[in-house]
Amino acid sequence: MRLLALADLDRGPGRRLLEATVAMGFSAPVARAGLRAETDAWRAPGALDAVLSELPPDLPESRLPRTVLVLAAGTLPASAMRSTLLARLLGARVLVKPATGQEALAEALAAADPAVEARPFPSSDRTALRAAIAEADAVVVLGSDATVEAVRAETPADRAFVGYGHRLSVACLREVDDPALGGLARDLCAWDQAGCLSPQVAWVEGDPAEVAPRLADAVREVERDLPMSLPREAARDRLAARTLGEMTGAAIETDTALLVALPDSAFRPSPGLRTLWLLRADPDALRPIAPHLSTIGYAGRKGGAPTPDRVRVCDLGEMQRPPLAWLHDGRPNLLPMLKPAREG
């Protein structure tokens, strides 16, 4: 695939992709590591065969989409990149509508493959959206639930529609040892905790306040290679999280991350940018968020949680490295983009 030229991040379209990713607010090392993880997933032995095995051997060519519209989220480039490449795997022309201000990302993808076209337009421009949808056999939307529903409402029933809305991910440390803490530190720092696959909380066996300093040491090791600057506008949220920890539990700041140990178990959303809540282990704590879960990273025994089957379970350290054949939100990767089968 031509798009795999993106794997060379030092020249050509790969370099443009790296620069576009840095322009989204990531440090160059974080961008490079994240993009490399994604291209590694594509080049892993057997990865393409695994994802292509979704397709029935007798699939008529008429069901392959000629054009796929990908509406990218404004979070990180990996999801848009993966959707674009999957559509290309079906041989489709791909229109990539970038998030506002991220036109360079779509242009970088387009530079790697003439069958990919950047299609920037304001998100509020319904006419442009309808025009793009009219060109496509399949529409893939990555973004907020509201965005997914808004685009779904504009998509005619005879088009394939794939919406990936809000999801969140968490970590469960049933064993607290150095490999687990190192893995959690990598998951926290990957893509600066942006995106659906980053842990927002970690439930730990034992006292979270005792785990926090050990995790901080592990984060310090990782952040040397994956720096991050906290945006000024995030300083207040960071202070509020730190103050909550100092008032009710413990808070430790590293150069880039904030680890807050709280005495209870209830899930709370992270303000992001490497802020992690450390909570006491409680199997019931997952229940309220089960419908929204994407991934659980485990250390120690896996599973046993009251979660839907579609939830991805992985080792810590792998949360932001989903394999190509991963069933995103429990769905196959290629089948939902096929044109509907005609009866008769």
Place this chain on the structure above:
Amino acid sequence: MSAEARATLLADLLAFVREPEPERFGDLARRILAWQAEALAPFGRLVETRGGLPDDWRDAPLVPTDLFRDVDLCAAPADADVEAIFRTSGTTAGRRGARRVPDLTLYHAEMEAPFVRHVLAGDRSRRPWLSLVPPLSDAPDSSLSHMVSTLAEDLADRDASRWTMTPDGLDVEATADAFAEASRAGRPVVVLTTSFALVHLLDAAPDLRAPLPEGSRMMLTGGFKGRSRALSEDDLLEALEDRLGLPAGAVVPEYGMTELTSQAYGRPLEAPPWLRLRVVDPVTQRDLAAGEEGLVACFDLLNLDNVSPILTGDLGVLDADGRLTLHGRAPGTVLRGCSLTAEELGVVGT
């Protein structure tokens, strides 16, 4: 610290409200911080973690207003009877913060003088009030309703006053009728409103044109909180002059919040002697020079049983005289990722 010590502090604060001596602010602030660090365990832990009680009240750890959603920042035991529980509107982050107030003495002692000076321009005569703020009976957990209802007891011509914000929202027709009636009656009125209620009225009653009698005044408070379209202050003042005949000088901004006991008034906002307004760097929490934009912080001496050093979510600028001009809400963390708010997840109560 004993109940007796608190009683001494309370008496000293009441004396300060009666006869403010600005040079005593620092000493009172230090004593209050010591009391709060001992009486409020979470605040005490925070102070300890940040190195103990500071010599200068400006160095006290600032408590972001968000923390009122997570922590009971009240000196009274959780099961103690309190005189009020004020809750935030919850429109910024969904969840509602709460401030338990064991004792409203300070609240009642401080609120009238600044209101009379700024909103009523020193005229205490009873006038008809037209309130777009709900009465206390309809919103018992609103600090704004508490304030307006309490002030109305002493200052409004209650028989001629109207309250048109109902539990179901603003009664637009009744409000428009009340303005028209006030315009015809020729007697100056006092209007109390939030920004979003006012803009909602102006939008929902496009034909409303009721020049209010000369001498009428308006207290305008709060932002738009997504409840109405947002309007710049200049545009709002222009609309008020055009449709209600109120000159800008008669429209007095109020700045208060659930987490504070005291209020600031005016354009720019002027704090009473027991409230210090600051503008701080969001990263260092150090004071910024006059004219520099930063986060608004407050030290409210009268938050005796809660916490006095507060960090708001508002942006503003101080002038050389310490008066504040608000620049709206501070942008939060850029939404990156697919993270949901707790409200969207349904894992928090309201």
